[in-house]
Amino acid sequence: MSAKHIAAVKDASKKNKGGPKGGSGQKGPSPNASKKLPKDDEDQDPPEVVEALTTFRKAEKAAKENPGMAASVLWKIAKALWTFRQSLETAKVLSLLIRILSELQATTGTAPSVTGVATAQGSLSPTQISMTLYLSRLAMARLFVYQSPELASQYYLDAIQGRWQIDHADLQTINEMVNTSSVTQLLDHCRTFLSTHPKTEKLMVVSAPSASGDTAAKKPADPNLKLLVIFLESASMLAQKNATVPLKSSQKTIVSTVDRIQGETALACYAMAAVLTEASGDKAGTAAILRTMETGDFVRMQTTISLLNSCCDMAKYQDVQTVAEVANAVISQDNDYLYNGASWALEHLMLLIQENREDGGSRANLLLCRHSTPAASVETLTRVHQLVT
Secondary structure, X not given: OOHHHHHHHHHHHHHHHHOOOOOOOOOOOOOOHHHHOOOOHHHOOOHHHHHHHHHHHHHHHHOOOOHHHXXXXXXXHHHHHHHOOOHHHHHXXXXXXXXXXXXXXXXXXXXXXXXOHHHHHOOOOHHHHHHHHHHHHHHHHHHOXXXXXXXXXXXXXXXXXXXXXXXXXXXXXXHHHHHHOOHHHHHHHHHHHHHHOOOOHHHHOOOOOOOOOOOOOOOOOOHHHOHHHHHHHHHHHHOOOXXXXXXXXXXXXXXXXXXXXXXXXXXXXXXXXXXXXXXXXXXXXXXXXXXXXXXXXXXXXXXXXXXXXXXXXXXHOHHHHHHHHHHXXXXXXXXXXXXXXXXXXXXXXXXXXXXXOOOOHHHHHOHHHHHOOHHXXXXXXXXXXXXXX
16 A cells, blocks of 8 residues: 555566567466456555544454543554544544543443443543543534534534533523523622522633743643633534525425524534633623624624624624624724724723722723733733734
């Protein structure tokens, strides 16, 4: 299968075609040899892919007898295949890996001391099983984010439930509040939930500054392990709309129901992220818009603005309205507003945020001031200002 071998076969074929047809004492290739020649080198899979697929077939057979060993190999195979953009094969490997790890986790969870469990686990500890399952679900969600948003959302929610034990019932309660409660009530509920939940209560404690006064003295953690990042990522994905295709009248009702549920779940995830920003030093109402602006993701920027508009009256909050106007100007490439009006509007907001009055003054209508410190709010607007100037 190597390029060297293929070239040698072709060279031998050419020499035999140019030589005598017989009596030379040198045997030429058989009449059917040309049919067995490999494809051109450019049509062949890289050796790493061939090796990964071969190993996958072996691991697939060994999964029943030693699932722990198979799981440890499958994760490496999935990463190798994705390196060469083998999407379909990567999905097959991850699907088997998730199934094996789920079964191992269920076994260790219900009978941790049963004889034979250690053999079934192989060299994987319960922590390794849980973490690999979490990362595998995230990888699968990202792999299917455009091909199947519904399937991707399920993997996202399963990942959140597996690592932070925020199950579907908890999110369903928040989903119902999206349509029945005010923004303040929704955020208060999320704040109470995250502050009292055993897996997230530590995330709600504001980190104290270091001796040097630097709050970012610690090395940044893996983004995959930050609940705030995963909530924002899953919310942005859930907010996406499927491509419009001709549907029957009976199908339209189903699709609209799915879109409504996904929209509610997206808002629930955004609400959770907004509350987590209080403790992480990030921003609430404009955090999602800012992230999409910084990455140049105009599609999700528009979706975020629509979601904010649906969950709160932006006219009541001058800061959210201003940032949304700037984002819309970026999307529509309204250079006149960006060059002339945006800078003034953002600087005016910064002055209002820093205003110090006992009655709150103009800050009463600023959503940033309700969910973040003045310094953090100014830092958010400064980042927006730098993006448009």
